[in-house]
Amino acid sequence: MTEINFTFDGDGITATDGQSLAAALTGAGRREFRVTAQGSPRGIFCGMGVCQDCLVSVDGTPNRRACMTKAADGMTVETQHAFPELGTDSRLPETPRVRVLTPDVLVIGGGAGGLSATIAARRAGADVVTLDERTVEGGQYYKQSADGSLLDAQQAEGAGLVEDARASGAEIIRGVEIWGAFDGPLVLAERDGAALIIRPRTVIVATGAYERPIIVPGWTLPGVMTTGAAQTLWRSYRTLPGRRIVVCGSGPLNMQVALELADGGAEIALVAETAPSPFLHPLRGARLSIHGPALAWQGLAMLRSLRRRRVPVRNGLRLSAVEEVESGLSVTFRRKSGGTHTVQADSLCMNAGFEPQNEILRLLGARMTYDPAAGHLRCERSETLETSVPGIFAVGDCAGLGGAPAACAEGRIAGRSAAAQSGHGDAYDLFADQRALRRHRRFQKALWQLHDVSPTPVGGLPHDTILCRCEEITVGDALAGYAVTPGHLGTLKRATRVGMGRCQGRYCGPAAARLIVEHTGEALTDRSFFAPRVPVKPVAINAILAAEEALCSDD
Amino acid sequence: MTTDLLVIGGGIVGRITAFELAKAGARVILVDAAQNAGSTANAGSLHVQMQSRFIRIYPEHAPNVERALPYYKQAAECWGTLEACLGDMHLVRKGGLMLAESAGQMAFLEEKARREETKGLDVALLDRAELDRVAPWIGPQIVGAELCRDEGKLNPLLANMQLAKACADLGVTCVTDRVEGLVVTADRVSAAGQKGHYRASEVVVAASWGSGALVRTLGIDIPTAPEPLHMNITEACDQRIDHLVQHAERSITLKQFKTGQIVIGGGWPADDHGTDQVPGVRAGSIVGNVALAARLAPPIGALRIIRTWAGMNTTADGASIIGRLPGVQRVVMAVPGDAGYTLAPLVAQMAASIVTGRDPPADPSPYSPARFAA
Numbered sequence: 001m002t003e004i005n006f007t008f009d010g011d012g013i014t015a016t017d018g019q020s021l022a023a024a025l026t027g028a029g030r031r032e033f034r035v036t037a038q039g040s041p042r043g044i045f046c047g048m049g050v051c052q053d054c055l056v057s058v059d060g061t062p063n064r065r066a067c068m069t070k071a072a073d074g075m076t077v078e079t080q081h082a083f084p085e086l087g088t089d090s091r092l093p094e095t096p097r098v099r100v101l102t103p104d105v106l107v108i109g110g111g112a113g114g115l116s117a118t119i120a121a122r123r124a125g126a127d128v129v130t131l132d133e134r135t136v137e138g139g140q141y142y143k144q145s146a147d148g149s150l151l152d153a154q155q156a157e158g159a160g161l162v163e164d165a166r167a168s169g170a171e172i173i174r175g176v177e178i179w180g181a182f183d184g185p186l187v188l189a190e191r192d193g194a195a196l197i198i199r200p201r202t203v204i205v206a207t208g209a210y211e212r213p214i215i216v217p218g219w220t221l222p223g224v225m226t227t228g229a230a231q232t233l234w235r236s237y238r239t240l241p242g243r244r245i246v247v248c249g250s251g252p253l254n255m256q257v258a259l260e261l262a263d264g265g266a267e268i269a270l271v272a273e274t275a276p277s278p279f280l281h282p283l284r285g286a287r288l289s290i291h292g293p294a295l296a297w298q299g300l301a302m303l304r305s306l307r308r309r310r311v312p313v314r315n316g317l318r319l320s321a322v323e324e325v326e327s328g329l330s331v332t333f334r335r336k337s338g339g340t341h342t343v344q345a346d347s348l349c350m351n352a353g354f355e356p357q358n359e360i361l362r363l364l365g366a367r368m369t370y371d372p373a374a375g376h377l378r379c380e381r382s383e384t385l386e387t388s389v390p391g392i393f394a395v396g397d398c399a400g401l402g403g404a405p406a407a408c409a410e411g412r413i414a415g416r417s418a419a420a421q422s423g424h425g426d427a428y429d430l431f432a433d434q435r436a437l438r439r440h441r442r443f444q445k446a447l448w449q450l451h452d453v454s455p456t457p458v459g460g461l462p463h464d465t466i467l468c469r470c471e472e473i474t475v476g477d478a479l480a481g482y483a484v485t486p487g488h489l490g491t492l493k494r495a496t497r498v499g500m501g502r503c504q505g506r507y508c509g510p511a512a513a514r515l516i517v518e519h520t521g522e523a524l525t526d527r528s529f530f531a532p533r534v535p536v537k538p539v540a541i542n543a544i545l546a547a548e549e550a551l552c553s554d555d
Numbered sequence: 556m557t558t559d560l561l562v563i564g565g566g567i568v569g570r571i572t573a574f575e576l577a578k579a580g581a582r583v584i585l586v587d588a589a590q591n592a593g594s595t596a597n598a599g600s601l602h603v604q605m606q607s608r609f610i611r612i613y614p615e616h617a618p619n620v621e622r623a624l625p626y627y628k629q630a631a632e633c634w635g636t637l638e639a640c641l642g643d644m645h646l647v648r649k650g651g652l653m654l655a656e657s658a659g660q661m662a663f664l665e666e667k668a669r670r671e672e673t674k675g676l677d678v679a680l681l682d683r684a685e686l687d688r689v690a691p692w693i694g695p696q697i698v699g700a701e702l703c704r705d706e707g708k709l710n711p712l713l714a715n716m717q718l719a720k721a722c723a724d725l726g727v728t729c730v731t732d733r734v735e736g737l738v739v740t741a742d743r744v745s746a747a748g749q750k751g752h753y754r755a756s757e758v759v760v761a762a763s764w765g766s767g768a769l770v771r772t773l774g775i776d777i778p779t780a781p782e783p784l785h786m787n788i789t790e791a792c793d794q795r796i797d798h799l800v801q802h803a804e805r806s807i808t809l810k811q812f813k814t815g816q817i818v819i820g821g822g823w824p825a826d827d828h829g830t831d832q833v834p835g836v837r838a839g840s841i842v843g844n845v846a847l848a849a850r851l852a853p854p855i856g857a858l859r860i861i862r863t864w865a866g867m868n869t870t871a872d873g874a875s876i877i878g879r880l881p882g883v884q885r886v887v888m889a890v891p892g893d894a895g896y897t898l899a900p901l902v903a904q905m906a907a908s909i910v911t912g913r914d915p916p917a918d919p920s921p922y923s924p925a926r927f928a929a
């Protein structure tokens with residue numbers, strides 16, 4: 001392992017080569033990365049490039065996401081202030097490199113679903129390009145470690161998938177920020193300032209999900225992060241988010257990550273699950289073991305392992321507030337049975353379900369329906385996983401939560417179908433994968449019945465709770481804005497700036513959409529949520545300039 | 556619902572009209588479809604000098620615009636009064652720069668400035684050295700600019716909210732509904748909405764692109780074609796760009812809000828998905844509009860665009876439409892036409908004064924709908 005050195009606000013930081021800036025800073029005990037317009041410190045929250053709260057300035061370039069930027073020897077990293085100085089250099093950047101790609105199949109996302117689709121489409125003979133935003137391979141479930149070491153069977157299985165995809169002959173490009181998707185289809189992206197212009201025949205969207213937070217007073221404090229963010233710190237960068245950790249929310253990921261962090265040497269002060277104990281629902285537990293005996297068994301084994309490590313696992317605790325105290329964070333839960341429970345820790349991990357990263361699908365016009373059980377939109381798809389837009393396929397969690405085994409099966413189906421649509425193979429005999437997929441879906445349905453990812457009504461939160469992290473809008477601000485100009489989510493946004501920040505409403509949007517229906521009583525639909533708009537993620541003006549030069553010479 | 560006065564359209568014109576009427580003592584209902592308002596999508600430029608985009612795209616409307624120059628100047632001044640009376644709108648009036656990249660463009664600006672000066676505008680021509688002093692961020696290819704000191708900028712979202720609050724304070728009843736037709740009888744006017752019926756002694760139509768369809772139900776043809784336009788916004792940086800920035804030949808407006816964000820627009824097209832769907836963003840518009848901004852102001856290149864959107868404008872026939880419909884009682888029009896946010900306070904105050912019979916702030920006769928008489 002090579003050591004590297006960089007500075008953060010003038011202090012020397014030592015890291016291992018391959019670590020993200022976020023991991024390197026966390027390892028060095030630094031967790032405040034930026035300061036908001038109202039003067040609050042922020043740090044890592046999502047760990048996957050979505051929340052935009054980990055911004056730092058790198059070698060003079062403002063607003064770089066520490067979680068997506070690799071630490072490099074000699075870097076000058078600084079705390080990001082809310083109003084960075086606009087440089088005075090009035091020269092235009094040198095003409096950047098440009099690539100125009102015209103594959104048969106474009107796969108967006110290199111996780112379980114995307115890699116499986118890549119392999120299937122390539123094996124059918126299609127010319128495949130696969131793009132992924134991260135530099136570390138494998139997506140979320142199969143995320144690899146930056147130094148190539150293998151932590152467990154899950155990572156080893158992922159390594160196999162990554163290797164098969166690489167060997168398939170598909171062109172896999174990492175570190176690519178896709179920011180535009182238009183009819184055609186035309187996909188615009190950047191990589192290190194260079195423009196990628198992609199005009200594929202078919203597209204398989206496999207962008208996965210991000211985590212649903214628990215919006216409570218104090219959820220923006222440095223040290224509070226999603227469970228997945230903590231998992232990435234550990235699985236990919238062998239960095240622990242803290243020494244004494246509380247994990248809370250609902251779903252199997254929390255228990256798994258608690259176990260991983262405990263094995264990594266952290267003290268897990270508490271694993272708090274919102275749902276009541278599964279032993280209170282023996283029928284639901286039985287259903288789970290019928291639909292996926294192996295996975296159900298894994299769940300029980302996980303619980304036993306936690307017990308063996310003396311990690312307290314409590315059901316029926318709902319997070320209600322986080323406060324900063326001298327020793328770190330004071331975390332308060334409400335008991336289902338009444339009363340509160342408070343724990344001290346230096347970091348808090350939260351996961352209350354998932355939100356699909358469906359921006360590209362919605363931009364391309366794919367039809368969505370609201371799934372009340374999962375609390376998010378699902379993409380309408382055919383048996384071959386084609387969306388309502390011909391030539392656009394969707395696989396994995398971006399189409400609605402389904403889990404990694406389902407994502408793999410969907411990837412294989414869509415990969416062959418997209419290849420066939422662009423003239424390679426016949427996508428005949430998909431039965432085995434379709435059967436497997438039905439089994440995985442039944443398991444997922446049973447699994448989530450044991451958990452409680454129902455969001456707390458926003459209207460019931462204390463009024464000074466921050467609803468929109470980016471713009472620092474409180475629940476009280478939102479309610480006051482709604483009172484002056486009632487209407488829909490768009491009206492609320494324009495009245496209060498909810499959802500206008502850098503994360504583009506990914507965290508406050510679903511909550512604010514619920515706040516509206518709490519008032520109107522209308523049902524949630526695709527149009528209840530923020531309209532999808534380019535850029536899919538914030539994109540540097542110079543990257544757009546590069547794309548313009550490419551498009552002008554391409555036309 | 557029955558009331559004294561009805562206002563249809565709750566954009567900035569409708570809200571200021573309702574505010575003025577309520578202030579004069581009337582009971583007012585404001586009915587708004589809450590869809591595709593230009594007022595919630597616009598860039599907040601207070602335009603006074605002639606916009607090159609307009610002259611180029613609608614040359615046949617240029618004489619109307621030139622005649623109306625003093626009226627734009629007066630409207631920009633109205634915003635100062637409104638802000639003083641209603642609260643912060645982030646209004647800044649440090650002038651607008653129109654940049655030239657060639658001697659030919661500079662010559663065009665010289666001729667334009669000469670004509671604008673005769674209309675009473677406060678304009679000056681700046682060479683590169685003078686420009687460097689007031690705008691050190693401009694690209695190397697810029698040779699000079701016209702400065703119009705009457706221009707400015709504000710944050711329309713704040714202004715919209717201040718007006719919404721002022722209307723609420725004066726007891727204006729706001730209803731979300733889309734009006735489908737108007738019927739005028741001897742003693743009143745009735746509006747049929749999708750959710751309800753509204754009756755009043757008079758109605759002000761301030762429905763922008765929706766106005767033409769409304770008065771067509773009364774047999775009058777007024778062109779208010781919807782024009783979907785594109786916008787971009789960056790994340791915040793320190794306050795550096797004071798002016799409203801435009802280009803002598805190309806479509807662009809660029810300015811920095813007090814939030815520190817840079818807003819880039821200037822009339823690039825968006826896809827029309829019908830008036831009850833939001834317009835779609837085109838690849839050519841985000842790419843073309845932002846790349847042009849990067850060339851005019853290279854230091855902004857490191858900032859990120861965080862959002863684009865599109866909204867509906869209407870330029871009507873190039874001039875405002877203010878006043879009573881020809882041959883129809885009880886219907887007053889209030890449609891601003893091009894640069895309608897700038898013009899809104901003046902348009903609204905003129906329309907309100909026609910209803911209340913008070914002295915108008917400016918002579919509305921050049922903008923009379925009489926020009927559309929069958």
Ligand SMILES: Cc1cc2nc3c(=O)[nH]c(=O)nc-3n(C[C@H](O)[C@H](O)[C@H](O)COP(=O)(O)OP(=O)(O)OC[C@H]3O[C@@H](n4cnc5c(N)ncnc54)[C@H](O)[C@@H]3O)c2cc1C
Pocket residue numbers: 048108109110111112113114131132133134138139140141142176177178206207208209210211227228229231253256354357395396397398402403404407536
């Ligand atoms: C933080 C996190 C941690 C998780 N950990 C676990 C776990 O340990 N165990 C478990 O069972 N489930 C986990 N899940 C659930 C898991 O995502 C799914 O079950 C499974 O990985 C779905 O596969 P997928 O291919 O749909 O998505 P993913 O594997 O998430 O892959 C999506 C890929 O697309 C890329 N991408 C997204 N948007 C873009 C874009 N605009 N441009 C380019 N690339 C893009 C992402 O970087 C990612 O590599 C986790 C989810 C999250 C969000």
Ligand SMILES: Cc1cc2nc3c(=O)[nH]c(=O)nc-3n(C[C@H](O)[C@H](O)[C@H](O)COP(=O)(O)OP(=O)(O)OC[C@H]3O[C@@H](n4cnc5c(N)ncnc54)[C@H](O)[C@@H]3O)c2cc1C
Pocket residue numbers: 563564565566567568569586587588589590591592593594595596597598599600601602732733734735761762763764765766769783784785786808820865866867868869889890891892893894895896897898899
């Ligand atoms: C993207 C964009 C940028 C712009 N930038 C600028 C700028 O920088 N400076 C400037 O001066 N101007 C600008 N404009 C123009 C300006 O925004 C508009 O001219 C102005 O806001 C019009 O105000 P309004 O109140 O007349 O209409 P709008 O704000 O359009 O409001 C009309 C309202 O009427 C409603 N409506 C329509 N039909 C009906 C019906 N039948 N029943 C009930 N309600 C109905 C609509 O839903 C809407 O809410 C821009 C416009 C756009 C689209």
Ligand code: FES
Pocket residue numbers: 043044045046047048049050051052053054065066067068
């Ligand atoms: S932690 Fe880096 S973007 Fe969320």
